[in-house]
Amino acid sequence: xxxxxxxxxxxxxxxxxxxxxxxxxxxxxxxxxxxxxxxxxxxxxxxxxxxxxxxxxxxxxxxxxxxxxxxxxxxxxxxxxxxxxxxxxxxxxxxxxxxxxxxxxxxxxxxxxxxxxxxxxxxxxxxxxxxxxxxxxxxxxxxxxxxxxxxxxxxxxxxxxxxxxxxxxxxxxxxxxxxxxxxxxxxxxxxxxxxxxxxxxxxxxxxxxxxxxxxx
Numbered sequence: 001x002x003x004x005x006x007x008x009x010x011x012x013x014x015x016x017x018x019x020x021x022x023x024x025x026x027x028x029x030x031x032x033x034x035x036x037x038x039x040x041x042x043x044x045x046x047x048x049x050x051x052x053x054x055x056x057x058x059x060x061x062x063x064x065x066x067x068x069x070x071x072x073x074x075x076x077x078x079x080x081x082x083x084x085x086x087x088x089x090x091x092x093x094x095x096x097x098x099x100x101x102x103x104x105x106x107x108x109x110x111x112x113x114x115x116x117x118x119x120x121x122x123x124x125x126x127x128x129x130x131x132x133x134x135x136x137x138x139x140x141x142x143x144x145x146x147x148x149x150x151x152x153x154x155x156x157x158x159x160x161x162x163x164x165x166x167x168x169x170x171x172x173x174x175x176x177x178x179x180x181x182x183x184x185x186x187x188x189x190x191x192x193x194x195x196x197x198x199x200x201x202x203x204x205x206x207x208x209x210x211x212x213x214x215x216x
Contacts, residue, residue, distance in 0.1 A: 006045070006049070007193075007197075011028065011045055012096050016094040027046030028044070039054045039063055041053070053067075108139055111207075111208065126143065129141075131214050133215055149175075149182065161191050163189050163214055165213070168209075169190045
């Protein structure tokens, strides 16, 4: 079963190997017993993908109900919960969250002398930056579900909304790194996905353009 991609994470190879992963092919693989079950999990980290399979300890055969999304029997759900607990532990012990969002927020503060504001108590992870003179938004950092961008992925992703000329927005939108604006005017705003492979220099240039456009 494929789990959320590693778009926002880097694998700490040294820590992963110490945790119990071994190198197999182009990736890393972990085999670990799921407590209080008759199964063990095979977790694979390869590129941006994280996958998990559950096998029976006695026969090494795949436990197929684990992969059937609409199977919500109590026993299957308990096995899934143990697999997900293992993944959370792996995330904590073996993965490093990329700092693209913080890097760009620091750029906004240093380049323009602006400070982040978290105006919504229910979403304290979302921040706005306003221009100095007009006191209007030029950057909005959010954490939103992948599905809000039309992507068939579980989990959430950090994004940035910036204001740009309509022609430039049309030129940039590729639905890989740049998307029609989430929750804002799509003609005048662009959403940038803040993955670890984001072109930081380009996004900084676009932030500067957004600042200048809003400050006019």
